[in-house]
Amino acid sequence: KRSRPNQQQQHHHHHQSGPAPNLSTRKELYERDFPVYKQPVEIGCFSLDSERRFFNDGRQMRYYVEPERNPNFDLRDGYKDRYIKRDGNVKEKLDHILRWILANKSKLCSKGAAASPCALDFDFVTWRGHLTKLLTTPYEMREGWLLAVTRFKGTLYISEVETEAARREQENRTERHEEMMYWGYKFEQYTCADDVHSLPDPGGVVNTNEAFCTVVQTRLADHRLLFSGEVDCRDKDPKAPAPPACYVELKTSAEICTPKQRSNFHRFKLLKWWAQSFLPGVPRVVAGFKDDEGVVVNVDTFPISKISQLIKNEHNCWKPTVCMNFCCDFLSFVKQIAIEDHPSVVYLFSSEPRRDVTFSVHRDSQYSFLPHWFVEEMSS
Ligand code: A3P
Ligand code: MG
Ligand code: MG
Numbered sequence: 001k002r003s004r005p006n007q008q009q010q011h012h013h014h015h016q017s018g019p020a021p022n023l024s025t026r027k028e029l030y031e032r033d034f035p036v037y038k039q040p041v042e043i044g045c046f047s048l049d050s051e052r053r054f055f056n057d058g059r060q061m062r063y064y065v066e067p068e069r070n071p072n073f074d075l076r077d078g079y080k081d082r083y084i085k086r087d088g089n090v091k092e093k094l095d096h097i098l099r100w101i102l103a104n105k106s107k108l109c110s111k112g113a114a115a116s117p118c119a120l121d122f123d124f125v126t127w128r129g130h131l132t133k134l135l136t137t138p139y140e141m142r143e144g145w146l147l148a149v150t151r152f153k154g155t156l157y158i159s160e161v162e163t164e165a166a167r168r169e170q171e172n173r174t175e176r177h178e179e180m181m182y183w184g185y186k187f188e189q190y191t192c193a194d195d196v197h198s199l200p201d202p203g204g205v206v207n208t209n210e211a212f213c214t215v216v217q218t219r220l221a222d223h224r225l226l227f228s229g230e231v232d233c234r235d236k237d238p239k240a241p242a243p244p245a246c247y248v249e250l251k252t253s254a255e256i257c258t259p260k261q262r263s264n265f266h267r268f269k270l271l272k273w274w275a276q277s278f279l280p281g282v283p284r285v286v287a288g289f290k291d292d293e294g295v296v297v298n299v300d301t302f303p304i305s306k307i308s309q310l311i312k313n314e315h316n317c318w319k320p321t322v323c324m325n326f327c328c329d330f331l332s333f334v335k336q337i338a339i340e341d342h343p344s345v346v347y348l349f350s351s352e353p354r355r356d357v358t359f360s361v362h363r364d365s366q367y368s369f370l371p372h373w374f375v376e377e378m379s380s
Contacts, residue, residue, distance in 0.1 A: 022356035023333045027138040030325035037324060040218040040281035042243040046100045046228075048211040052086065054096055056103040060212040062192035063236035064248045064286070065200055073190045073288065073296040075183035075252070077202065083182055084207040088170065093159045097125060097228045098374045100215055105377070118378045119153050121224065122217070124331060126158035128229025128279050133160075134330055135275040135323035137351055144352040148367045149334055151341045153378060156334055159369045161348065180294075182206065187252045187288045187296060192233045214244055216280050220324065223331045229280050244281040249273070255289045255297055266311045271318045274307045278320070330357065343370045 047060035067073070101108060101120070109118035133145050146161040185206045193200050215228045232250040240246040253269055256262050273285050284303050288296040302310075311317045330349075337359055338347040346367040349359045362368075 021333075022358050023330060024356050025138050025326065025351065025354070027319075027322045027326075030138060030322040030329070031319065032321065032325055034321045035221045035324050035328045036219065038219040040216040040244060040279070042214050043217045043226075044100060044104055044215040045231075045243075046096065046103075046213050046215070048096065048209060048213070050084070050207045050209050052090075052209040054099050056100060058212060060210050061231075062188075062194060062212065062233040063196050063198075064233040064250075065191060065193050065236070066286075067191055067288075067299050070298050071190070071288075071296055073187065073202075075186040075290060075294040075296060076179065078186065078206060079179050079182050082203075082205045084205060084209065085182075086208040091162070093369045094125065094127070094157060095371065096213070097127065097215070098371065100228065101125070102374065102377050117380060120155045120226070122155055122226040123224045123335065124156050124158060125226050127160070128216075128227045128276070130158055130160050131225075131227060131279050131327060132272070132275045134327040135279070136271055136318075137330075137357075138322050138326050139271060139318045140351075141353045144350065144355075146351075147349045148369055149338045149347045149349060150343060150345060150368070150370055151338045152343045152370055152375070154341065156338055157370060158334070161367060183290065183294050184250075184252050187290075188232055188250050190296075191250060191286065191288075193236070196236050196238075214247070214280055216244060218281075220331065221328045223328065223335075227279070229276075231280075231282065245283055247280075247282040249277045249282050249285045250288070251285050252288045252290050252296070255291050263314060266314045267317055270302075270307055270311055271323075273302065274304060274320065275323055277304050333357070343375045344368045 044056075045058045045061075047055045047057060049055065049060065105118060108120055110121055130147060133140075133147075137145075144163055144165065146163050148159050148161050150157045150159075185208055189204065189206055190200055190202050211230050213228045214231050215226065218225050231244075231247045233248050234240070234243070235246040235248060251273055253265065254261070256265055273287075277283075277285055282304065284301055287300050287302060289298050289300070290296050308320055334347070334349065344364045346362045346365060346369070347359055348362060348367055349357055351357045
């Protein structure tokens with residue numbers, strides 16, 4: 001059933017003989033040479049304030065302050081009375097990136113034929129987080145994804161759609177899980193200062209509306225990419241390298257006490273951490289290892305460039321080349337499928353663990369995600 005195109009597709013691809021080609025997620029198929037991945041270059045940044053308002057600048061940047069090795073940070077502190085949680089029911093889709101594109105239109109747009117007043121020199125525009133999901137797909141045994149793609153003025157915009165399973169999981173979150181999601185942000189508060197010369201303020205409010213996002217440009221094989229991702233903080237040393245090399249990703253993880261826990265950490269956690277930071281060229285992850293009571297018992301730095309060696313002793317482990325080749329082939333697949341250039345046409349790509357990636361086509365549906373304000377401004 002899954003490998004067959006639906007009727008809409010069959011109609012759309014009536015010129016083809018046989019079923020529409022789906023994309024395999026079997027990791028063996030992607031074990032070839034590492035594809036070209038150009039050093040990501042930061043072309044801008046933006047900030048979202050405490051009320052989730054957009055600013056075309058770096059006002060929400062924070063500065064990393066190295067903690068002691070065994071800090072005993074209490075991540076539960078403030079959960080009840082100093083926590084402002086972002087409203088997860090508001091689906092922002094690509095809106096902030098589109099706002100950034102419009103704010104930087106003059107430097108991004110190449111004026112072409114009269115019919116296309118503003119064409120971007122990019123094949124894809126998306127969130128880094130969506131690309132992270134693509135990188136880990138061949139190894140993902142639990143969660144599927146839905147990615148909506150629209151071709152507009154030659155550029156392919158990729159925006160995630162929440163799966164039914166994810167929505168149910170969110171609704172059925174336990175109070176414990178709800179609190180544990182706060183812990184990661186609390187760790188950021190213990191290790192980040194608002195200014196180069198100030199210190200972290202663990203007594204303040206944790207507000208998860210606030211974000212600093214980098215916008216980077218790079219190329220994966222023949223795919224020219226523009227994507228944005230949230231950055232936790234930067235090295236405060238004025239002699240630190242330019243962005244993104246000065247950025248630091250912060251993570252928390254369960255304390256490792258047994259060989260089995262170490263193996264799981266390498267096989268599952270480090271895959272996600274590597275994929276997320278490798279994409280924008282963030283060179284290191286600072287990890288806080290916490291006990292069951294939410295106390296950070298030790299802190300360790302993981303250079304992204306060292307992660308592939310770290311995992312090599314692990315039996316049956318993930319490989320960076322499989323991640324990058326799968327992503328590259330998925331983007332080629334999208335280019336080949338999403339042909340019609342129209343802001344309200346969505347090609348919806350669907351992945352479920354151990355299944356091929358399938359797709360369906362939707363016109364003027366609930367899945368359309370390019371807002372009128374963007375379409376109109378890009379057309380004038
Ligand atoms: P940890 O991952 O350190 O626990 P990020 O690490 O990407 O900067 O995200 C910051 C924090 O947001 C996470 O910290 C976690 O607390 C929370 N978070 C991010 N993605 C999440 C998800 N999919 N589900 C639950 N919490 C999430
Ligand atoms: Mg973050
Ligand atoms: Mg983080």
